[in-house]
Amino acid sequence: MNKHNIFNLKRLIIILLVYILFAYHIDSPSPTHAATQKVNEQIKLSYGISFKDLTYIDSISQNHINSMQINLSDPFTKVKLGKADPLNHLETVRLKAKKYNQPGNQVFGAINGSFYNVRDHIPINLISENNQLVFAGSVSTDKSSHVNEPISFGIDASGKGLIDYYKLTFNYTYKGKTFNIDGNNEPRKSNDMILYTSDFYQSTTGTNEYGTEVLFETSFHPELTFGSTYKAEVSAIRKKGNKTPLKIPENGFVLSGHGTASNQLAKMRIGDTVEMNIDINDKWKGSEFMLAGGPQLVKDGKVDMKIDPTSPLAKKVAPRTAVAVDRNGNNVYFITVDGRQGNESPGMDLHQFATYIASLGIDRAINLDGGGSTLMAVRYPGNTSLDVANTPSDGSERGASTILMAVDTEPSNRIFNDVSYRNSHYKGINWIKSKGVNGYPHNMFGVNEDLSRSHAAIMFTKALGLTLPKAKEVEQLFVDVEADDVYADYIAAVGKARIFIGSNRNFLPDHMMSRQQMATTLVNAFGLEDNRSYKNINLSNVDPSHRKSVQILANLEITNQLRDFHPNVPITRGQFATFLYRAANYSNEIE
Secondary structure, eight states, rough: EEEEEEEHHHHHHHHHHHHHHHHHHHHOOOOOOOEEEEEEEEEEETTTTEEEEEEEOOSOOOEEEEEEEETTTTTTTEEEEEEOSTOOBBBBBHHHHOOOOOOTTTEEEEOOOBBTTTTTTOOOEEEEETTEEEEEOOOOOOTSSOOOSSSEEETTTTTTTEEEOEEEEEEEEEEEEEEEEEEEESOOOTTTTEEEEEESSSSBBOOOOEEEEEEEEEESOOOOOOTEEEEEEEEEEOOOOOOOOOOSSSSSEEEEEETHHHHHHTOTTTTTTTEEEEEEEGGTTTTTEEEEOOOOEETEEEEEESSTTTTTHHHHOOOEEEEEOOTOEEEEEEOOOOSSSGGOOBBBOHHHHHHHHTTTOOOOEEOOOOGGGGGEEEEOOOOOOOOOOSSOSSSSSOSSSSSEEEEOOOOOOOBBBBBOOOTTTTHHHHHHHHOOOOOOOGBOOOSSSSHHHHHHHHHHHHHHHHOOOOOOOOOOHHHOOOOSTTTHHHHHHHHOOOTTBBBBTTTTTSOOOOOHHHHHHHHHHHHHOSOOOOOOOOOOOOSSHHHHHHHHHTTTTTTOSSSSSOSSSSSSSSHHHHHHHHHHHHHHHOO
């Protein structure tokens, strides 16, 4: 080979290498670099729900992002599903959320849910609620489609957020043979076997004459509960060629088949028995709800997209919506990205979106409907309704088939105005209220106020059901309380019960009750004794006259403040209610 040919070959190799590098730059994710994120606004919407308005800049673009964190560790903070009723009825996110908002179920945030069919507005993917199948949906076999694997977001039986695979069992058994059911309460397609119940959005199946339909009337409405088998007899048959769709019974169901599915049904006769089976894998059994979507974006904290990354849907830059969970399922995240807003916020492709979510340290995330459907609504402090937080790309809210809501479920009717159901002393205060302690005027308990010894006498008397002696008897027990004292009868009651002994027969009615005094009175009131389960509690700063009582409370696990009992600190009314409650429960357990 001559020098000229060698030179041309080298030049060709260089051109090819440049082309390959350029093509790789276009078709592959951009190399990792330090992205920046600016928090424009951060708001605590409720006890367990927080919201952020963000500007995010990476090597590709700048985008406006909204995120909401829902802390499910709080017993009154929930993520709930909102769905269309009937299923083909679209409503905006805010309008749908408004229908769920009520006292004891306050909606503080919401996002659009999963995909729906634009033609008939029917959902595309699986929906369940209260361990019952609402809509079986479908999973595409095309790896370039959004939902090509059976993956769902939901709240499991333990109340935790979950994103994982599901396996739906949905079939019927006839004469020993089992056949799959392809869906429920949706238009029948080619070779489909569809089950219809009265939950369908119309009174008949609405199918054409090119199939067979079998009606089963029962004494119950099939709830399609996971883990259930429904036995029923054939009541009527609509043969192929009959143009009149079957009317769906209120109690019962219709199996409607086309093509090969029609041939299966054509063998049935009136009076024949069929078993319908429905189940879900154990991970999802007993779940509060499931909402399938896709593709999965993040798994185990890393980008793990379940879609062909070169497909048009994956590479499309658009507004995005996702739901995500942390490793323990204790926190759920709603995330939206604005799009089609020029350079201010063009949107993201799916890999860019997944990369952003993974950078947050989130364990798993799944994509939901995006584009013009992307919407986050927020109930800002001081408001009673939701406002749109993002910028919808259509310029207005689009209808949604399903939504996800961040909800505060604390009951609105508090036992006392100053005692939240979340208050750490709620159980004790609720218990003492049941014993007749009514607190202060205006329905206030004074949960954080120091407890006077006189008020302690009232609580002890009512908690133990002590008989009130005549007020004048107090003068025989204590030298510093007279018969006309407003609390004389209660003080006399605890004196006679030897709950309060008093130093030199002084009750000290206006003094605040210290924690070590509380310990001794609890031991006296309930006859608490050492159970020989010794706990190493620091008694160095406890008065010798109260050390034995404090040690007993520690041994019985009525207190867990072992390093420092804070013996001389006044006890609050809320704390005292809790100690009373614990001591009473222990006393009841050993009786």
